[in-house]
Amino acid sequence: MTAPDPNDGPGGAPSAGPGAPPPALVRSPLSDGEWHRLHPLTPLLRGGLFLLVVIGIVVANLRDRLIAIFFPWSGEDGVDVDMQGDPVDFVIDNNLYLVALLIVVGVLAVLVGGFYLSWRFHTFRITDDDVEVRSGILFRTQRRAPLDRVQGVNLTRPMIARLLGMAKLEVIGAGADGNVRLEYLSTENSEAVRADILRLASGQRLAEESARREAAGSRVAALGQTVSRGLTGLVEGEEAPVAEPESVVDIPVARLILSHVVSTTTVMLILGVVAVAVGAARGTPWLLFAIVPGLIGVGAYWVRSIIRSLRYSIAPTPDGVRITFGLLTTITETVPPGRIHAxxxxxxxxxxxxxxxxxxxxxxxxxxxxxxxxxxxxxxxxxxxxxxxxxxxxxxxxxxxxxxxxxxxxxxxxxxxxxxxxxxxxxxxxxxxxxxxxxxxxxxxxxxxxxxxxxxxxxxxxxxxxxxxxxxxxxxxxxxxxxxxxxxxxxxxxxxxxxxxxxxxxxxxxxxxxxxxxxxxxxxxxxxxxxxxxxxxxxxxDRSHRWAEYLEAPVDPESGS
Structure with a gap:
């Protein structure tokens, strides 16, 4: 998954590139300052929706042909299946099977090739100063999120991505449209990368450097710390998932649903249903056309807000407040200290x-x-x-x-x-x-x-x-x-x-x-x-923008996020 880099050492061995994060502060192999690619299944999630739309358009245009193939008796029951102008008939009548097959294969090859190139040219790296993303095939784009301006890191797990063990990472920047998205990574890597980004943004590396300068550490002590970190990594694993902290608030499902029932949105729905019933009884169709669309929209928002609030939890972590919510699409948001303005x-x-x-x-x-x-x-x-x-x-x-x-x-x-x-x-x-x-x-x-x-x-x-x-x-x-x-x-x-x-x-x-x-x-x-x-x-x-820089003792990064 790693893109070639000109800074590789002799024999292809990777060397520590400029601006590489301190090894003591990162756990994920993706946080080494080198360029990496996203998960190999990323094109399936990012381009799968487009393929479904194309298939839907084809099926909609060939519905009469499909009805005649799968329900041949429908014409005998008085259902007139008009296939005039059907492209399938045109291919059959002109004996263009090979041409049609080549066209289909060519279109699929172009789509698959485009998705592959899009994935191959989409790379990212995490340095000790920022998170960078490069993308684009013909028109190249490079975005950079400075770590000292990170407002938080969101971890989103859509339903399909959760089934595939993948997640979307979003680094929240300070400016408008300044976020950097890494979609998608494996769930284990995304948790570790999230913790690495927040740890680097916290100023902990500055605190540890200051502590090392003040301490009279010997080479033997440094060697012992290195061996200890290596043994810890062997026991925990390189991509061990971060444990979900226990929520300080437990919201019963009954209370959550009742809070949406007892709300102004419910009052609006009731008034809308009454208006529709009155309009239907008095025979005023204009009232139905004016209210029903809005009623459907309010009802969809009402249901979506309930589903989105399920599985809510909020807990403290060394990197900030961790908020998780969502039933189908699970979103984990980590808000560092000092990033809340009101x-x-x-x-x-x-x-x-x-x-x-x-x-x-x-x-x-x-x-x-x-x-x-x-x-x-x-x-x-x-x-x-x-x-x-x-x-x-x-x-x-x-x-x-x-x-x-x-x-x-x-x-x-x-x-x-x-x-x-x-x-x-x-x-x-x-x-x-x-x-x-x-x-x-x-x-x-x-x-x-x-x-x-x-x-x-x-x-x-x-x-x-x-x-x-x-x-x-x-x-x-x-x-x-x-x-x-x-x-x-x-x-x-x-x-x-x-x-x-x-x-x-x-x-x-x-x-x-x-x-x-x-x-x-x-x-x-x-x-x-x-x-x-x-x-x-x-x-x-205020020192909250560097919340780990002023700790009395540095936090051990191997102990969790």
Whole structure:
């Protein structure tokens, strides 16, 4: 599977090419800095769909001929099989069997040859600085993903690929349409390569080099470490699969299905079915043509979202948070520390009696705006209890002090309790602020937030900006200050009349909307300065982009991912 390389040593023996990763940090033979090819069955998965489409077109055009061959009695039963203009008849009438056979063989040879050349010219390599992919037969393309800009690594196993023991690896870059895809690799190799990429991107090699410089290691000690790694490799095997870590959250299937049943999508489906029934009863076909297509689309999305959420798990690993989901197509996503730009905890009004919540995140996906699959990588918890939410939040934001989680879960998610009887607006607001911990909207903002003005508020900690809003749909946005791009204040004519303003945190695009309106004007101005200074301090202290570089002791790469 290895492409020839001019850097090979004498006798064809491969030599360590420039930029080869340190052998102590990689486990897969595909992570040696040399060019490699993908799995030999890759053309079957990438071109198999095209062949199925071609076969479908041929069968559709020859359906009458096929009916006459396999059901010869159909013409006697009054079914008129019209084969006029059938290309098969043309071949038979003109005795062109050999020509037709040569054409079919030629077309198949061109297709198979094209798939083979596409596989042969599609190579990749993993160096100590980046992941590179070269592809194309006539028009060559080369893409490179720097390791210090890796936002995560996704492992996708479509149903057919799982049956063949293959998986698709996608290295998430920082720019739009900046992902690098390796499709396909064997499942064992893809797991090992994923761990190698994340380990190289973590800065662990810098930490180990620093440790080696400080330690007075002898040649005997170095030889002993080499022998130890060799024995470990013999015992574990070169392509031993990475063990699946245990999930910190267990979602029962019944809860998952019921959470989709008790949702606004189900309400839309019910209303659509009622509208279709009314239209059919009153004989208004235009209503059916207008609603039925949309009803089918909503129903398909409803079923697809349930299937996609099955087999969900989330667990910590040394390389970040590992999220797995999907029944037919299994997707494993590893999000390194510091790559999450915002977290939002939501609770629809229909979930409130059950005490269920969902978590979504904003992160750089590396996909273009037309890629609809990007939405499936924004759900960190499809449905869970308050205890499940706290466990997931501790994984997504590991740097938050332990004493802050009680406030975030109790006050940030649920919100303040019953407001005491007002003895004056200022006194009531001071009492609420002391009991709540959030700076909430003043009573005069009631016209702008008639239901949620008591809950609408924000809080700034040394690490996070918390934005709480919504009464019918409860939402809590959590923005790490180290990931904050900027902060803004807006004020419209009605806001100026009521002496309130809006506060918005500028972050990367995604489902999390980090904005809050109807905040006291003085509080918003004070928060503007506080958040700006706190963000600068948090960014200066942040080291999450090199999450293994500052460990007290290097992590042994042979112990797992």
């Amino acid at each position: 977290v939002e905890i939501t609770q629809p009004v229909l979930w409130r009696p059950f005490g269920w919540w969902a978590i979504r995140i904003n992160r750089l996906s590396g996909r273009n705006a037309a890629d609809t699959s990007a939405d499936q990588f924004t759900t960190a918890l499809p449905v869970g209890t308050a205890a499940d939410v706290e466990r997931v939040l501790r994984l997504l934001q590991p740097g938050v002090p332990a004493d802050e989680w009680g406030m975030i879960v109790a006050q940030g998610m649920v919100g303040p309790g019953r407001r005491p009887a007002p003895v004056g607006e200022d006194d009531a607001e001071a009492t609420d602020a002391a009991a709540d911990g959030f700076r909430t909207s003043p009573r005069r903002a009631w016209p702008l937030r008639p239901l949620s003005w008591r809950r609408n508020g924000f809080r700034v900690t040394p690490d996070l900006l918390l934005l709480r809003r919504g009464f019918i749909w409860r939402r809590l946005a959590i923005v790490p200050l180290a990931r904050l791009q900027s902060i803004g204040i807006d004020q419209g004519p009605l806001d100026r009349a009521l002496r309130v303003a809006g506060l918005r945190a500028h972050i990367v695009s995604g489902p999390v909307y980090a904005s809050l309106g109807a905040i006291d004007r003085d509080d918003a101005v004070a928060a503007f300065d506080d958040i700006a200074h706190a963000a600068v301090a948090a960014a200066g202290d």
